[in-house]
Amino acid sequence: MRLVEATAEYRDAFLDMACDFVQACNVRGERYAHALADFDGFLARLKRGRDASQLPPGRVPGVEFWLIAEAGLIIGTGRLRLSLTPQLEREAGHIGYDIRPSQRRRGHGTLLLKLLLEQAQNYGLSCVLLTCDTVNLASARIIEKNGGVYAGQVTSEESGELISRYWIELVNLHQGHAGT
Ligand SMILES: CC(C)(COP(=O)(O)OP(=O)(O)OC[C@H]1O[C@@H](n2cnc3c(N)ncnc32)[C@H](O)[C@@H]1OP(=O)(O)O)[C@@H](O)C(=O)NCCC(=O)NCCS
Numbered sequence: 001m002r003l004v005e006a007t008a009e010y011r012d013a014f015l016d017m018a019c020d021f022v023q024a025c026n027v028r029g030e031r032y033a034h035a036l037a038d039f040d041g042f043l044a045r046l047k048r049g050r051d052a053s054q055l056p057p058g059r060v061p062g063v064e065f066w067l068i069a070e071a072g073l074i075i076g077t078g079r080l081r082l083s084l085t086p087q088l089e090r091e092a093g094h095i096g097y098d099i100r101p102s103q104r105r106r107g108h109g110t111l112l113l114k115l116l117l118e119q120a121q122n123y124g125l126s127c128v129l130l131t132c133d134t135v136n137l138a139s140a141r142i143i144e145k146n147g148g149v150y151a152g153q154v155t156s157e158e159s160g161e162l163i164s165r166y167w168i169e170l171v172n173l174h175q176g177h178a179g180t
Helices: 008-023 029-037 039-049 086-092 108-122 139-147 168-175
Strands: 001-004 062-068 072-083 095-099 125-131 149-155 162-169
Touching: 001 095, 001 108, 008 029, 008 039, 008 062, 008 139, 029 039, 039 062, 039 108, 062 108, 072 108, 095 108, 108 125, 108 139, 108 168, 125 139, 162 168
Parallel strands: none
Antiparallel strands: 001 062, 062 072, 072 095, 125 162, 149 162
């Protein structure tokens, strides 16, 4: 299993995964429906999203990664924000991730975050903020298994949902509990 930055090389595998999200009517389905409708445009937006000079005020640069199994199947995606605005620091944090619906509950989410934390370190971050809806027990567990230190809750200004916040110090990565 490996993590790669989003690339046209895995176009077919990505579209196959996007279908999985859309068919499952998943909460992330809308994002992937856009990618299915216009993969090149989707990839171009991701490319612009990495470059601070191409972003409007208030947007921070970020990198999208895909988790790929040996057979070339894309298992999930992750997004790393390279800095935080006050709003991101309150609610969304540095990292987001999704595992395709047909591949859940096999430990992939835990592995995906572990690999994303390594990338965050590669990109020069020393401490990252992770957040999840408090009701999202799977995501909370993934964060805790990757060394997340609970930093309390806030109520989302966007959804009204309770959000749990966690910090992970990347200098201690090698002591994390998540297996590979
Ligand atoms: C959250 C998500 C990433 C979990 O992925 P996954 O591959 O199923 O996670 P894992 O298999 O690594 O499971 C992690 C832990 O959560 C538990 N878990 C998984 N799904 C669960 C569920 N539906 N309810 C309760 N616990 C669950 C697992 O048992 C495991 O705990 P354990 O190690 O103590 O047994 C996936 O469900 C997803 O993509 N959801 C939609 C997007 C999302 O919520 N992203 C996170 C945003 S913060």
